[in-house]
Structures are given as C-alpha cells and as structure tokens.
Amino acid sequence: MIKSFTAERMQVQVFTSRKAMGDAAGKAVEAKILELLAQQAEIRIIFAAAPSQNEVLDYLRQSTRIPWNKITAFHMDEYIGLPSEAPQLFANFLKTHLFDRVNFKSVHLIAGNKDLDAECKRYAALISEKPIDIVCLGIGENGHIAFNDPPVANFNDPEIIKVVDLDHACRQQQVNDGCFAALDEVPKKALTLTIPTLMQGNHLFCVVPGKSKREAVAKTIHQEISTLCPATILKNHSHCSLFLDIESFGEIY
Template structure:
C-alpha cells in the first residue's frame, strides 16, 4: 500500500463552469474524489428515496473506486448502478468486458439496489435501445467518468461524438487512438485484440447527470486535459463539453495536469 500522505487540494480553479482540482499525488486525487462522491451520495440519500449512478470502467478509475468502497455511512441498498460503455464482440465471460471489470471493482462488492449491465448480445442495436429505456426510467444523480487519451468521454471518440446526439445510447465504431489506449493500459495484449465496436452512453445523456465527477490521472492524459480546458468546445475533444455542465468537477494528479 502506498505511504504517500493524503494531502488536501493544491489547486482550485474554474474553467467555464467546470471546477478543476489538482493534487500533489495520485492517491490524494483518488481519495478526495471518492470522499466527494461519498459525501454527495450521503446528501442525496438523506433527501430522496434512491440514487441512480453511472460508473466508468477503466484502470484510471480503480483507485477512486477502491476508496469509495471504503467510505462509511452510505446506504448502497438504495443506489441503482449503471455503466457507460461496453465492447461488442467479446465472449460473454471475457474478463476484458467492462461489466466484468466493474463487477470486480464495485458491482459485486457493494449491496446495490440494482445493477444494470450492458449486454450487447445478440443484437447490439436492440441492446442499446433497451439500456436507453432503463436509463430513461428516472433522472441520473451521479456520473463518475474519466477522459480518454483522444479526449473521449465514455466511448464518444472524436469521429462519433455528437453534442446534440438524438440517441441516449448507441453503437459506435472505436477510434484507433482509443483502441491503442486499451493496449497501453494493459487491458488487451495487441491492437488486433481490441474490438472495433462498442455500445456507449451518448454525450447528451451523460450531461443530463445531476453531478459529474471526472477523475483523470496519468501522463498519457495530459494533452487531452489541456485540450479539454483550453481548446474550443468541439467534438475534436469531446471532453471539452464538460466546461458547460453546471456541476462537474475534474480531478487531476501531477502527471495529468497540463500546467504542472
């Protein structure tokens, strides 16, 4: 276990409407993000009967999820969980599936009211429509997300991202940069092993989340973070749209912060 001290936030600023928090260590970033998510869960559960929550699946989120699992005082039996994307074409038991990763990290380790997994088989388009219907049954209270090396949020890569997408969930072709990230993150051995298609929640759906928590560690994300914060709000960097959300916080470590 890391012996780094957990240090409070070292940088606070606002870019557009986006709150940006920088930290001196990855551990401090992850534990503070988890504490903020936990505090939001407690606050919402104190005022409403249930919470609906979306989780991203990526190694970059593991430290935050581990800290969130340890957070006290959360009635997980009133939380319904969703995830934001899934590969098409992997065997149902493949450990690379995002549902399997989230099962290991959080879905099977906390007593959720319900967990809704994206199951692409046998018809991905129909699966996307079914998942959109589940998401549409109520508001989304919390979205936990990251940013990809090409600026994607969920699997909304630049070639397919649409800020006015008419769909809530859709089938997409994955950008090569996105697929290469999966290899660089040690999720797949080679680029050829990474699926070409996926199901993803769309950007308008993500932005309808009441509170967004975006955790982005690592040197490989620095250019994407810089584009998200200082470039145009455009689908060339889908994460740039986060600057328009009324309640989104971006958590950075020293490696991902572009001005570090």
C-alpha cells in the first residue's frame, strides 16, 4: 500500500498494482467473513460482476480459509433481454469466476429474461429476509454503483430492486471493458439493486482499478455527495473501504 486516508467516513487505500489492490481487498473481505462467522452462524454477501472485480474474486476463490457453505450469495444487477447462455450476463460471469467454483450455502441469481415485475418481487423478498452483511462493489466510469446511473440514481429510493434505463456512458463502458464488441450490442435496460439496498449492507468493500475510472474516483473522493456522481454516497457509510490502484487514483502520492 502506498497511501491511506479517509474521505469523510470512507476509508481509502491505494496500491502499487491491480493485483496488490485485489489481494488486499480479498484479504479484507476474507477477514471480515471470518470475524462475522465467529459471531453468527451464516452471512449474506452481495457481489458485483465486472472485469474490475477479477482480482478480488480470484483471491476469494482461492482462499482456503473461507467456509463458503455458511455463505448465501446475491449479485447486484443484471441485463434485461439477453439469452440465458450469454456470457455477458452477470449471473454467468459470477458463475465462472466464483459461484460455480466454491460450495456456497445458496446462490440467488437475478433473471433478466423473465417477467420483470415478478422477478423484482421475488428478489426483493430474498434480499429482505435478513440483513446483508457484506457488499463487494465497484464504481462505474460514470460514477454509478450497481446500475444506478446518474439519471436514475435515487439516494432515497423506495424500491429494493428496479428496472432502469442504462445511460450512454454506462453502455460505452461495457464496450471499453471488452464485454461487448459494439455499443448497439449492449442492452439498454437492466435490473439493479437500488442505492439504499446497497447502503444497508453492514460492510462495503469497493474495488476500483484502472485509468478509465480515474475521473469517477476523483469525483467520488472530492465532490459533494450528489446523484451527479452516485458513488459519492459511499462517503456516508460507516464501514466502507475503497481499494484503488495507482492508475485509478492518479494523484501525486
């Protein structure tokens, strides 16, 4: 680690490389899992799905200390309208990187190709059964958390999960990340957990590598809390850690 500081209530740590960042975040999540399981029988975790999460997911998958059979997993968003076998689906991404690789107690996937009202009710009920202990998330190039882009972000959203229109910057990021070959292939709508749902997680671990995220990171750290950059709300959380690499931090250290 080359730098550590706080931005309001949020803890920020900067690392020399993506791997160092991912390993540190993975160790922090692992330690929190073990700490919580010393106090309670099981825990519930929400995971983000994106290439930015590869390093932390790699660490968690390879951990020999985590008793996955005591963990219930969720994910935070999903495209609407893609076929169930599409590799771009976040459910499939997480199956590949984690969900099918370790023995969870249970995994609850969002279905973006079913009746959307019914799916929102089903997933909201699952999320609401018990508190969410840990949220592993990232920040988008437009400052979104999950698919709460600036035009649809609501810090007081009454919904737990909702249908949203994806803004241009969000859809372009999916092309930039190599998930889609062209912008017109990226779905225009998605299901997302809302900002209050994410903020109700007891412990947030936010992992944001890469030069393309530098502007969003700077806004998150330095700008006032506003839906113009939804990730700024993370500064209000009492247990949120932001993990960066040199490229995403970008400031002189």
